[in-house]
Amino acid sequence: MVRVAGRGAAVDLTSWLLRRTPVRPLIAAMPGGTWARVAVEQFVRQNGWRLALSPAEANVLVVAGPTTAEISPYVDQVWSSIPAPRVRVHVMDGTDAERALSSVASTLHDVELQRGEAQLALRKEGLPQSRHDQHSSAHSCGAAMHDDHASEMSCGGAMADEHGGHEDHGEHEEHGGHQHGGREEHGGSHQHGGHHGHDMSSMELPGGLSMADRGADRDGLTLDQLHVPLGPVLPDWPEGLVVHTVLQGDVIQQAHVEVIGASPAAHDRLPLVARRLDSAARLLSVAGWADAAAQARVLRDEALTERSNANDLNRWARRVRRSRLLRWSLRGIGGALPRLHHWLDDIVAGRDTAGEPAAHELAALLTGAEFAAARLIVASVDPATHEVTHHA
Amino acid sequence: MLEVTPWWGALLLPVVLALFAIAAASFDSVLATGRGAVAEPLRATAGLLVQQRRRTLAADSLLWRGGAVALLVAGIMAALVIPLGSWVVSDFSVGVVWFNTMEVVAWAAVWLVGWGANSAFGLIGGYRFIAQGLAYELPHMFALITAALGAGSLRVADIVAAQHDLWFVVWMPVAFAVYLMSVLGMAFFRPFDHAVSGDAAGGVLAELSGVDRLVFVAGRWLLLTSGAAMAVPLFLGGGQGPLLPGWLWSVLKTAAVLGFLVWVSRRGPTVRMERFHEIAWIVLIPATLVQALVVSIVVIW
Amino acid sequence: MAQVLFWLCAIAAVVTGIAVFRVDSMARATFALLASFIFTAVTVLLLDLAYLGVLVILMMIMEMVIMAVFMIMFMMNPAGLMPMTMVHNQKGSLAIAVGTFVVLATGVLLVPWPGSDRARPDDPTMQLGEALMGSKMLVMIVLGLALFATMVATVVLATHRGRYDRYGDRLDRKRPDDPVPGGIGR
Numbered sequence: 001m002v003r004v005a006g007r008g009a010a011v012d013l014t015s016w017l018l019r020r021t022p023v024r025p026l027i028a029a030m031p032g033g034t035w036a037r038v039a040v041e042q043f044v045r046q047n048g049w050r051l052a053l054s055p056a057e058a059n060v061l062v063v064a065g066p067t068t069a070e071i072s073p074y075v076d077q078v079w080s081s082i083p084a085p086r087v088r089v090h091v092m093d094g095t096d097a098e099r100a101l102s103s104v105a106s107t108l109h110d111v112e113l114q115r116g117e118a119q120l121a122l123r124k125e126g127l128p129q130s131r132h133d134q135h136s137s138a139h140s141c142g143a144a145m146h147d148d149h150a151s152e153m154s155c156g157g158a159m160a161d162e163h164g165g166h167e168d169h170g171e172h173e174e175h176g177g178h179q180h181g182g183r184e185e186h187g188g189s190h191q192h193g194g195h196h197g198h199d200m201s202s203m204e205l206p207g208g209l210s211m212a213d214r215g216a217d218r219d220g221l222t223l224d225q226l227h228v229p230l231g232p233v234l235p236d237w238p239e240g241l242v243v244h245t246v247l248q249g250d251v252i253q254q255a256h257v258e259v260i261g262a263s264p265a266a267h268d269r270l271p272l273v274a275r276r277l278d279s280a281a282r283l284l285s286v287a288g289w290a291d292a293a294a295q296a297r298v299l300r301d302e303a304l305t306e307r308s309n310a311n312d313l314n315r316w317a318r319r320v321r322r323s324r325l326l327r328w329s330l331r332g333i334g335g336a337l338p339r340l341h342h343w344l345d346d347i348v349a350g351r352d353t354a355g356e357p358a359a360h361e362l363a364a365l366l367t368g369a370e371f372a373a374a375r376l377i378v379a380s381v382d383p384a385t386h387e388v389t390h391h392a
Numbered sequence: 393m394l395e396v397t398p399w400w401g402a403l404l405l406p407v408v409l410a411l412f413a414i415a416a417a418s419f420d421s422v423l424a425t426g427r428g429a430v431a432e433p434l435r436a437t438a439g440l441l442v443q444q445r446r447r448t449l450a451a452d453s454l455l456w457r458g459g460a461v462a463l464l465v466a467g468i469m470a471a472l473v474i475p476l477g478s479w480v481v482s483d484f485s486v487g488v489v490w491f492n493t494m495e496v497v498a499w500a501a502v503w504l505v506g507w508g509a510n511s512a513f514g515l516i517g518g519y520r521f522i523a524q525g526l527a528y529e530l531p532h533m534f535a536l537i538t539a540a541l542g543a544g545s546l547r548v549a550d551i552v553a554a555q556h557d558l559w560f561v562v563w564m565p566v567a568f569a570v571y572l573m574s575v576l577g578m579a580f581f582r583p584f585d586h587a588v589s590g591d592a593a594g595g596v597l598a599e600l601s602g603v604d605r606l607v608f609v610a611g612r613w614l615l616l617t618s619g620a621a622m623a624v625p626l627f628l629g630g631g632q633g634p635l636l637p638g639w640l641w642s643v644l645k646t647a648a649v650l651g652f653l654v655w656v657s658r659r660g661p662t663v664r665m666e667r668f669h670e671i672a673w674i675v676l677i678p679a680t681l682v683q684a685l686v687v688s689i690v691v692i693w
Numbered sequence: 694m695a696q697v698l699f700w701l702c703a704i705a706a707v708v709t710g711i712a713v714f715r716v717d718s719m720a721r722a723t724f725a726l727l728a729s730f731i732f733t734a735v736t737v738l739l740l741d742l743a744y745l746g747v748l749v750i751l752m753m754i755m756e757m758v759i760m761a762v763f764m765i766m767f768m769m770n771p772a773g774l775m776p777m778t779m780v781h782n783q784k785g786s787l788a789i790a791v792g793t794f795v796v797l798a799t800g801v802l803l804v805p806w807p808g809s810d811r812a813r814p815d816d817p818t819m820q821l822g823e824a825l826m827g828s829k830m831l832v833m834i835v836l837g838l839a840l841f842a843t844m845v846a847t848v849v850l851a852t853h854r855g856r857y858d859r860y861g862d863r864l865d866r867k868r869p870d871d872p873v874p875g876g877i878g879r
Contacts, residue, residue, distance in 0.1 A: 009682075017438040017439070017441050017442045018438075018442050019440060020434075020438040021435065021439030021442065022435045022436055022439055023431060023441075023491060024439075046444055047424075048425050048426065048428050048429055050424070050425065050432075052597070053590050053593050053594040053597070054513070054593040054594045054598045054599070055602065056446045056594075056598060056600055056601040056605070057594060057597070057600075057605070058600050059439070059443070081446070082443070083444035083601045083602060084443070084444050085442065085443065085444050113393045118444060122445060143653070157526035168525055226512065227714055230513045234593060236590065236591075247512065249519070250516045250519065250520075261553075262813065269615070277444075284661070285590060286590065286591045287662060288582070288585065288586070288590070288591070288661045288662025289657070289660060289661035289662075290582075290587050291424075291658050291659075292661075294424075323660060325583075325659075325663075326655040326660065326661050329661050329663070329664065331874065331878075332874035349649050363456070368872070370666065370873060371516055371591075371592065371875070372520075372586070372591055372592075372666075375591040375592075376591070392393065394787075396736045405840060423726055452718065452720065452721070455720060455721065455724065484742075484743065485743050485816065485818065486743045486744045486747055486818060489744060489751065490747050493747050493748075493750050493751040493754070496751055496754050496755055497754060499754060499755060499758045500724070500727065500757070500758050501755050503758055503761070503762070504724070506718075507720060507765070508720075519762065522758060522759070522762050524810045525755075525758075529755075546818070614875060646833065656783060666873045666874075666875065666876075667875065668875035669873075669875065670875035670876040670877045674877055675877070693706070
C-alpha cells in the first residue's frame with residue numbers, strides 16, 4: 001500500500017518536473033532550408049526559448065528544410081544522441097514553422113509519450129556492440145558519419161578508441177542510477193589482454209577501434225593526430241557543410257571540405273540585406289557575442305518583412321563596427337574582420353560588395369588554424385552551400 | 393570582530409549561496425530573453441532533473457562525473473571563509489589561501505569533465521580552461537596578496553577590520569579590477585567562457601545532460617557567486633556601512649558585485665586565450681606587482 | 694577525533710598512492726597521486742600548520758593538472774586512452790622504493806628528535822615565515838631570482854622561434870609574424 005502510494009508520488013513529481021521543462025531546440029539546418037531555419041529561429045525567439053548547443057543539451061530536434069537520402073543518416077544520428085524527454089519535428093519551409101512547432105511544448109510535456117520515448121532513446125542510444133556495428137554507427141552533433149578512421153563520434157567526436165581495461169578493475173562507476181545499458185555490456189565483452197607499453201602508434205585497441213596516428217606538429221614535436229569531422233549539424237554552421245579535419249591538439253593539420261545533402265531544386269537565398277544580417281549573426285554568435293547576434297537576427301527578420309528601420313540598422317552596424325573587443329578578437333583570423341566589415345557595408349548601403357566565396361575555398365584557409373579560429377573563419381566565409389554539390 | 397556561527401551555519405551556507413546564484417541566473421536570463429524568463433533557471437533545473445543522463449563510448453565515468461561534483465563542492469567550500477555581516481562559518485587563519493585553493497580545484501574539475509567524456513569538443517574545452525587558468529591565476533593571486541598585504545594578515549576577519557577607515561578598493565583599484573576579471577575567468581563565465589562556448593558545441597558541457605549537467609552548471613554559478621561574495625570582505629569593507637545592519641550590507645554589496653559581473657559579461661565577444669595570455673602576462677602581472685609594491689610601501693610607511 | 698582522522702588520511706594516502714601504479718590510464722594515475730597528496734596535506738593540517746597544509750593542496754592541484762596535460766597532450770585520445778601500465782623496471786623501482794622507505798623509517802625511529810615544553814606559538818604561519826625570511830631574507834631573495842632566471846632561460850632555450858623569425862632578418866617588421874597572433878600585437 002505504502003509502496004504504491006510512493007510510486008504514485010514519484011510519478012506526480014516526474015510529471016510536475018516534466019511540465020516545467022523549458023523547450024531547448026537544436027536546429028538541424030538542411031541545405032535549401034534557409035527560410036525554414038529563419039522561421040524556426042523567429043518562432044524560438046518569440047516563445048522565449050533558448051537554442052541548444054549540442055544534442056546532450058537539447059530536448060527538441062528541429063529539422064529545417066528538405067532532407068535528402070545523403071544527409072538523413074546524419075540527422076538520425078543526432079536524434080539518437082538526444083536524451084529523453086525529446087521531440088523531433090520537421091519544418092519543410094518558412095510557412096510551415098508555426099504549425100510544426102506550436103505543439104512541441106505539449107508533446108514534450110506529455111508524460112506517457114515521453115515514457116515511451118525514454119524506452120526508445122535508451123534502446124537507440126545503445127552503444128555499438130561489435131566491431132561491425134562500430135563502423136556503421138557513429139557521430140552526432142557536428143560530426144559526420146563516415147570518417148576515414150571509423151572514429152566513434154558522439155558530439156563532435158568521442159574518440160576512436162576503447163578502454164576495455166577500466167571496467168575490469170571494478171573500482172569505479174556508479175552504475176546504479178544509469179538507465180542506459182550499452183557501456184556495461186560493452187566493457188564486459190572486451191577483456192583486453194595484458195598491458196601495452198607507452199608506444200602506442202599504429203596499435204589496434206581493444207574493441208577494434210584504431211588508435212590515432214602521429215605526425216609532426218607546428219612546433220616540431222611528434223604528436224597524436226585525430227580525425228574529427230565537423231558538421232553538418234552544428235550550431236551557427238553553414239547548411240550541409242562537412243569539414244573533415246585532422247586535428248593535433250586543437251590545431252587543424254588538414255582540412256577537406258564537402259557539401260552534402262544539397263538538393264538542386266531548392267533555391268532559397270534570402271534577400272541581400274537579410275542574408276548579410278544572417279551571416280553576421282552567425283559570426284557574432286561564434287565569436288561569443290550573443291547579444292549582438294540576437295539583435296542581428298531581429299533586424300534580419302524585420303528586413304524580411306519589410307519592416308526595416310534604417311536607424312536601427314545603422315545603430316547596430318555602428319555598435320558592431322566600433323567594438324574594440326571584437327576587432328581585437330577577430331584581427332588576424334583568416335580575413336574574418338574585413339569580411340565582417342564588408343557585410344556591415346552591404347547591410348547599411350543595401351548593395352552587394354562582399355560577394356560570396358564558394359565552399360571549396362575554405363580548405364586552404366582552415367589548414368593550420370586553431371579550432372576556434374577555424375570556426376570563426378567558416379562563419380566569416382559563410383559559403384553558399386545550396387548551389388554546390390561536391391568539392392573534393 | 394567576526395563571530396563564528398554554530399555548526400548549522402555550515403548547512404545554511406549552501407542555501408544562501410544557492411539563493412544568490414539563482415537570483416544571478418534569473419537576472420542573466422532576463423537580460424538574455426526578456427522579463428518573462430525570470431523563472432528560467434528553476435525551470436531548467438526541473439528539466440535537467442528528469443532528463444536522461446547521456447553516456448558516451450569509452451567514457452571514464454568516475455573522473456567525468458567526479459569532476460562535476462568536485463566543482464560543486466569547491467564552489468561551496470570556497471565560501472566557508474566569506475563573512476556575512478559579522479557571521480562567518482570558519483574564521484580560518486589562512487582564509488585567503490583557503491579561498492584561493494578551493495577555486496583552483498576548478499582547474500582539475502573542469503579539465504576532468506572535458507576529458508572524461510571522451511569527446512573531441514569536451515577535450516578542446518578542457519584544454520582551453522587550463523590555458524585560461526594559467527592566464528588569470530597569477531594576476532589573481534597577486535590581487536589577493538595585495539589585499540592581505542594591506543591588512544598584514546591572511547585572515548579574512550583582519551582584512552575586513554583593516555578597512556574600518558578606508559575601503560581597500562579606494563587605494564587598490566588595480567587589484568580590485570584584476571580580481572573581478574579573474575572571478576569571471578575562474579567561473580569560466582562570459583566573456584571568459586571559451587571552455588564552454590558555442591563554437592565547440594558547448595565544449596566541456598557538450599556531452600553533459602541530466603543530473604550531471606545540473607551539478608556542473610550549478611557548481612559554476614556557485615563558484616561565480618563565491619568569487620563575487622569574496623570581493624566584499626577583500627575590497628569593499630565587508631559588512632561595514634552606515635545605518636543598515638552588517639549582514640544587509642554584505643548582501644547588498646554581494647548582489648551589486650554579482651549583478652555587475654553578470655551585466656558586464658554580456659557586453660562583448662568571448663575572450664580567447666591566445667589573445668588574452670599576452671595581456672595577462674605582459675600587462676596584468678606587472679600592473680598587479682606595481683600595485684602590491686605601492687601597497688607595501690604605504691604599509692611600511 | 695584527530696587521531697581517527699589522522700589514521701584515516703594516512704591509510705587513504707597510502708592506498709591512493711598504491712592506486713597510482715595499479716590503474717591503467719595516465720589521467721587516473723595523475724589524479725590518484727593528487728588524492729594521495731591531498732590526504733597527506735590533511736595530516737599536515739592536523740599539526741595546526743594551516744598555511745603549509747592548504748598550500749600543499751593548492752600547489753599539488755595546479756601541478757598535477759599541468760602534469761596531466763603535458764602527459765596526455767602528446768596523445769590526443771581523451772578518456773579512453775589506451776590501457777597502459779604505469780610501472781616500468783619493476784624490480785629496480787621496487788628495490789629503490791623499499792630501500793628509501795627503510796632508510797626514512799629507521800630515520801624516524803632513530804633520530805633523537807628535540808622535545809620542548811614550551812607552549813605552541815599562537816600563529817605557526819608567522820613563526821614559519823620569520824624562521825624562513827627573518828634572518829635569511831637576502832638568501833631567499835637571491836634564491837627566488839635564481840629560480841626565476843632558470844625558468845626564463847629554460848623557456849628561451851626550448852623555443853625554436855627567436856626574434857629574427859618573428860620580426861624578419863632585419864628586425865624591421867612592425868607586427869611579428871606568429872602562427873597565432875597574440876593579444877598585444879608586438
